Amino acid sequence: MATRERASCAFKATRALGIRDEEVKPVLLNLLKLFDKNWELIEAEDYRALIDAYFESKESERVSDEKSLMEHSVYERPSKRPHLEQQKDQISSSTDSLSPVEKVIFSSMAPKDSTCKRASCAFSSERLAVEPRCSHPQKEKMSSNCHTRELIKPRTKQSVSDEADFAEPPAAVHPVFRGSFVGSTNGNNLVTLLGSQCDASSSKDRMYCNSNVLIASSTSGEVKISLNCDSAVRCQNFKVPDFNSVLKYLEDKYLKTHKLVTPEFSMKTLFKDLCECYVQVGQLHDPLPNNKALRIDNSDMVVDKKASSSFRLPHSSKNLPKAKHKATACDKKRSVRSLNDITKGAENVKISLVDESGNEDFPKFTYIPHNIIYQNAYLLISLARIADVDCCSSCSGDCLSSQIPCACARETGGEFAYTPKGLLKDDFLTACVCMRRTPKKDHFVYCQDCPLERSKNEPCKGHLLRKFIKECWRKCGCHMTCGNRVVQRGITCDLQVFMTPQGKGWGLRTLQDLPKGSFICEYVGEILTNTELYERNIQNRGNNRHTYPVTLDADWGSEKVLRDEEALCLDATFSGNVARFINHRCHDGNLIDIPVEVETPDHHYYHLAFFTTRDVTASEELTWDYGIDFDDYDHPIKAFRCSCGSAYCRGT
Numbered sequence: 001m002a003t004r005e006r007a008s009c010a011f012k013a014t015r016a017l018g019i020r021d022e023e024v025k026p027v028l029l030n031l032l033k034l035f036d037k038n039w040e041l042i043e044a045e046d047y048r049a050l051i052d053a054y055f056e057s058k059e060s061e062r063v064s065d066e067k068s069l070m071e072h073s074v075y076e077r078p079s080k081r082p083h084l085e086q087q088k089d090q091i092s093s094s095t096d097s098l099s100p101v102e103k104v105i106f107s108s109m110a111p112k113d114s115t116c117k118r119a120s121c122a123f124s125s126e127r128l129a130v131e132p133r134c135s136h137p138q139k140e141k142m143s144s145n146c147h148t149r150e151l152i153k154p155r156t157k158q159s160v161s162d163e164a165d166f167a168e169p170p171a172a173v174h175p176v177f178r179g180s181f182v183g184s185t186n187g188n189n190l191v192t193l194l195g196s197q198c199d200a201s202s203s204k205d206r207m208y209c210n211s212n213v214l215i216a217s218s219t220s221g222e223v224k225i226s227l228n229c230d231s232a233v234r235c236q237n238f239k240v241p242d243f244n245s246v247l248k249y250l251e252d253k254y255l256k257t258h259k260l261v262t263p264e265f266s267m268k269t270l271f272k273d274l275c276e277c278y279v280q281v282g283q284l285h286d287p288l289p290n291n292k293a294l295r296i297d298n299s300d301m302v303v304d305k306k307a308s309s310s311f312r313l314p315h316s317s318k319n320l321p322k323a324k325h326k327a328t329a330c331d332k333k334r335s336v337r338s339l340n341d342i343t344k345g346a347e348n349v350k351i352s353l354v355d356e357s358g359n360e361d362f363p364k365f366t367y368i369p370h371n372i373i374y375q376n377a378y379l380l381i382s383l384a385r386i387a388d389v390d391c392c393s394s395c396s397g398d399c400l401s402s403q404i405p406c407a408c409a410r411e412t413g414g415e416f417a418y419t420p421k422g423l424l425k426d427d428f429l430t431a432c433v434c435m436r437r438t439p440k441k442d443h444f445v446y447c448q449d450c451p452l453e454r455s456k457n458e459p460c461k462g463h464l465l466r467k468f469i470k471e472c473w474r475k476c477g478c479h480m481t482c483g484n485r486v487v488q489r490g491i492t493c494d495l496q497v498f499m500t501p502q503g504k505g506w507g508l509r510t511l512q513d514l515p516k517g518s519f520i521c522e523y524v525g526e527i528l529t530n531t532e533l534y535e536r537n538i539q540n541r542g543n544n545r546h547t548y549p550v551t552l553d554a555d556w557g558s559e560k561v562l563r564d565e566e567a568l569c570l571d572a573t574f575s576g577n578v579a580r581f582i583n584h585r586c587h588d589g590n591l592i593d594i595p596v597e598v599e600t601p602d603h604h605y606y607h608l609a610f611f612t613t614r615d616v617t618a619s620e621e622l623t624w625d626y627g628i629d630f631d632d633y634d635h636p637i638k639a640f641r642c643s644c645g646s647a648y649c650r651g652t
């Protein structure tokens, strides 16, 4: 196979693990250099050398990020422990000259038949007998003979006494360092693991390992899992935490995401996370209250005093709880603060948050990528409601590429609303914008008994007629990549939440140029009935910067009387997505909200999607017209004093 093909196979393998080609490329080049262009070594065991080398280089990047974060930390750090530092120096001295990639190769991936001492050391698991966990003469011998062991911190007496220096009582679980033995004490059939030696292919027993997790299982059903938390050793001020607190911390972290997990979720990532939590909790010396989990709302908060106009800060979640505890008011004022991803992995893209002033508390809400029913809203979504005439079950692939538009284009006048590039068609967008900005009399519909005015016994003030987009849905035969499925595929652009300088609070901006008609995001929140929203607003009157709920009233005019459970709205005050940060701009906002049917033909419930009304340049704030009547003093939500800056401002 040619080099180019081999490289593309390697990228394919790493892409399957969610690793981007540009990140793998330098690692691959390094490996090729190191292996003298011997591709077989790289391709062996499904590219294990490459994958290990990649993760190892990431780990060392993370550690150096962490180090520099700690060095630049505004907080006072405890004095170093000279003996520990000394020990670390000893441990790393003979691999200091090696790159992270070289280190991982020498520790785990050299070929079995290599004459190199390092390599033979790394692949000697077959020769090892099943051993109890602690002192092992063969291991000790290997440690002294083999350079790879410098990467590995064996659990020798010396290291135990080093741990004792942390002045901790023995804990239920200790970090298991690379190179320690995990084996069956019955001495029979559990595979013995030495560090990252993972060659169990000759055995019936199975083994999985990466740099943090070692799992061995035997044919007799014995399974041993060893979690390697050796980064704890590098942490200043680490104390062995109570393992129940670690578990609680981890559970809380997962529960916080409302059981939503990213597509990358796996047991391996869970174990890795457990290791990370172990280290984090080990650095929190305030005991966690009994049965109370640590608050992790801002767990990936980054404080960077030196950050300037570039807001894309490198981040690491490590050490941060400690940083949070020690921040002084003065430090807080001077620091740019940021969150790496407010969505916590719930969206296709990360969405960062920055506060240049360093004065604001981070917003408190639960990020949800899809609408959720709050309590009583009655939503009937079922496949049976989608009639055959309303979908395109005989389509395949991309409906936009078909000569004759399918049934899904009917709602938009027999033409799809989107261009093949995924933008809203100009005509459609212009019509929507005109109806919004310069509505004619016949663009309004009036209900006989308006759910909004019912309680006040007043007549309907009128609802603006809206143009709907109808996307292909589950019953359709086309592919998820079909051009008529834009909103349902979620956010794809690079967005950032930031603190606006005009006093509007948080706002949303784009970090990339966006052409006219681009889909930005949906307005996601809790689906409430009108009654529920009314009650909620009464309760929250004191809260002056709330999000602005939207009424799903685009089709109210077609009903004579709307039942309370049919009159729905979306409120993102407590749970919502990034749209909750989009500020209002009178009349000429660069976004427009358009109703989109995604899973039900019923216009009582639809998705509200934001599209750009014009070309928007990177770093511009994204705004839309909330449609507020600033003179309506009876409105349950008090209008704010508008500082949108528009020439057409109606709220100053």
Ligand SMILES: C[S@@+](CC[C@H](N)C(=O)[O-])C[C@H]1O[C@@H](n2cnc3c(N)ncnc32)[C@H](O)[C@@H]1O
Pocket: 363, 503, 504, 505, 506, 507, 544, 545, 546, 547, 548, 579, 580, 581, 582, 583, 584, 585, 640, 641, 642, 643, 644
């Ligand atoms: C949907 S939220 C937008 C995000 C909000 N700025 C925040 O900090 O969470 C709506 C609230 O933002 C503020 N806001 C939005 N647009 C504004 C404007 N043009 N002028 C002043 N305040 C505005 C108001 O407090 C309003 O209640």
